[in-house]
Amino acid sequence: MAKPAPGKHKTTKFVFVLLGLLALFLILDLLWASSSSPSPDWTLPDSTNIIVPRPVHHNNSTPLKENRKKDNKDGVSGRVLSATFTDLDAPELNWEKMATAPVPRLDGAAIQIKNLLYVFAGYGTIDYVHSHVDIYNFTDNTWGERFDMPKEMAHSHLGMVTDGRYIYVVTGQYGPQCRGPTAHTFVLDTKTKQWQDMPPLPVPRYAPATQLWRGRLHVMGGSKEDRGTPGVEHWSIAVRDGKVLEKEWRTEIPIPRGGPHRACVVFNDRLYTFGGQEGDFMAKPGSPTFKCSRRNEVVYGDVYMLDDDMEWKVLPSMPKPDSHIEFAWAIVNNSLIIVGGTTEKHPITKKMILVGEVFRFEFDTQKWSVIGKLPYRVKTTLVGFWNGMLYFTSGQRDRGPDDPAPKKVLGEMWRTKLLL
Numbered sequence: 001m002a003k004p005a006p007g008k009h010k011t012t013k014f015v016f017v018l019l020g021l022l023a024l025f026l027i028l029d030l031l032w033a034s035s036s037s038p039s040p041d042w043t044l045p046d047s048t049n050i051i052v053p054r055p056v057h058h059n060n061s062t063p064l065k066e067n068r069k070k071d072n073k074d075g076v077s078g079r080v081l082s083a084t085f086t087d088l089d090a091p092e093l094n095w096e097k098m099a100t101a102p103v104p105r106l107d108g109a110a111i112q113i114k115n116l117l118y119v120f121a122g123y124g125t126i127d128y129v130h131s132h133v134d135i136y137n138f139t140d141n142t143w144g145e146r147f148d149m150p151k152e153m154a155h156s157h158l159g160m161v162t163d164g165r166y167i168y169v170v171t172g173q174y175g176p177q178c179r180g181p182t183a184h185t186f187v188l189d190t191k192t193k194q195w196q197d198m199p200p201l202p203v204p205r206y207a208p209a210t211q212l213w214r215g216r217l218h219v220m221g222g223s224k225e226d227r228g229t230p231g232v233e234h235w236s237i238a239v240r241d242g243k244v245l246e247k248e249w250r251t252e253i254p255i256p257r258g259g260p261h262r263a264c265v266v267f268n269d270r271l272y273t274f275g276g277q278e279g280d281f282m283a284k285p286g287s288p289t290f291k292c293s294r295r296n297e298v299v300y301g302d303v304y305m306l307d308d309d310m311e312w313k314v315l316p317s318m319p320k321p322d323s324h325i326e327f328a329w330a331i332v333n334n335s336l337i338i339v340g341g342t343t344e345k346h347p348i349t350k351k352m353i354l355v356g357e358v359f360r361f362e363f364d365t366q367k368w369s370v371i372g373k374l375p376y377r378v379k380t381t382l383v384g385f386w387n388g389m390l391y392f393t394s395g396q397r398d399r400g401p402d403d404p405a406p407k408k409v410l411g412e413m414w415r416t417k418l419l420l
């Protein structure tokens with residue numbers, strides 16, 4: 001090759017200094033990550049608690065690859081990923097802050113009936129769960145009425161759906177931390193505010209996908225009784241006008257992939273599930289308070305559909321893996337809108353990563369798009385749509401623009417104009 005370039009020695013020294021600085025930075029970063037204390041009000045991911053890491057097998061590596069390219073260009077090793085590498089490009093939306101809910105809520109449930117958003121249950125803190133319903137009125141944008149839930153009703157991880165008057169409520173976690181589930185089911189008449197029992201689910205589940213389809217209440221997936229093992233079982237029971245028409249739940253075709261926290265909708269007489277995860281926090285063995293401890297979770301963006309064939313069909317996956325979205329959606333015209341969630345954990349720090357985008361799925365073309373940014377990344381949002389406006393409230397938000405890990409549990413309500 002040609003003669004050594006002038007100043008080569010200097011360049012080498014410079015490169016060594018750079019590498020040294022980078023190594024120092026990495027060590028400091030690791031030390032910081034492993035010593036950063038959990039949030040006072042929430043059990044946060046602690047990488048030392050993760051057991052049996054399994055390979056990540058979600059089907060969307062695009063953001064990762066793009067980030068690697070960018071990192072290389074900046075002269076940083078391809079293995080170093082920024083904390084926010086999963087954020088997707090998204091248009092800005094003009095968010096307006098509305099009245100804050102009477103209480104902050106994580107893992108609550110919500111059902112919209114006309115101009116009212118019924119907001120149920122949820123954690124206030126990891127050690128305290130709500131046992132009431134708050135109602136937001138989209139017409140005058142106020143939080144109004146509040147009423148109690150039945151004592152036996154689960155406080156989080158509920159399955160819930162409405163026919164426009166009656167709200168069917170199935171199973172879920174009973175109590176704070178990572179307590180056990182209940183198989184209890186209820187129906188609420190929103191006109192009279194009366195609750196009735198329904199036949200219990202054959203076995204309890206955490207956050208199963210729940211919908212009304214062809215005259216039957218369908219419940220599928222979720223986590224099994226240990227809170228972590230994905231269930232694929234699928235049951236249904238005939239219902240009409242708040243009445244259960246059968247004695248027992250019927251076993252239906254299992255879903256292709258189990259686990260909690262997915263969106264489940266019916267559109268044009270077809271049943272769909274979107275996203276979700278396998279695995280979840282579980283109670284620490286022997287803990288008298290059922291203290292949550294983190295286990296391995298795999299978040300996915302899979303979309304499944306049931307139609308006349310009664311066989312699950314696989315549709316195009318979400319723009320990225322997304323979970324904690326069971327009440328984070330609205331159907332607007334011929335599209336499904338999904339707000340926030342959680343995505344796959346950071347591959348190096350193993351921290352949970354929240355989602356800060358609004359996604360759109362067009363039922364007719366089965367196309368996905370990212371239609372906007374949220375005011376912050378947030379999971380378990382409770383969503384409504386009224387009069388051209390998309391609303392979301394509650395959930396757990398990120399630590400800031402540069403840190404997508406979960407922190408504060410909120411009751412904030414936001415809205416933005418939506419034009420599809």
Ligand SMILES: *[C@@H]1O[C@H](CO)[C@@H](O)[C@H](O)[C@H]1NC(C)=O
Pocket residue numbers: 057059316317
């Ligand atoms: C990933 O997606 C592609 C195209 O959507 C599909 O062909 C492939 O089977 C998927 N792989 C997995 C592991 O799901």
Ligand SMILES: *[C@@H]1O[C@H](CO)[C@@H](O)[C@H](O)[C@H]1NC(C)=O
Pocket residue numbers: 116137138139140144
């Ligand atoms: C919602 O607000 C509108 C406007 O103030 C009011 O007329 C209506 O009665 C409210 N609905 C409920 C159920 O509070």
Ligand SMILES: *[C@@H]1O[C@H](CO)[C@@H](O)[C@H](O)[C@H]1NC(C)=O
Pocket residue numbers: 332333388418419420
């Ligand atoms: C839904 O469709 C109607 C009729 O085409 C249109 O007027 C409306 O703006 C659409 N809504 C949104 C949110 O785009």
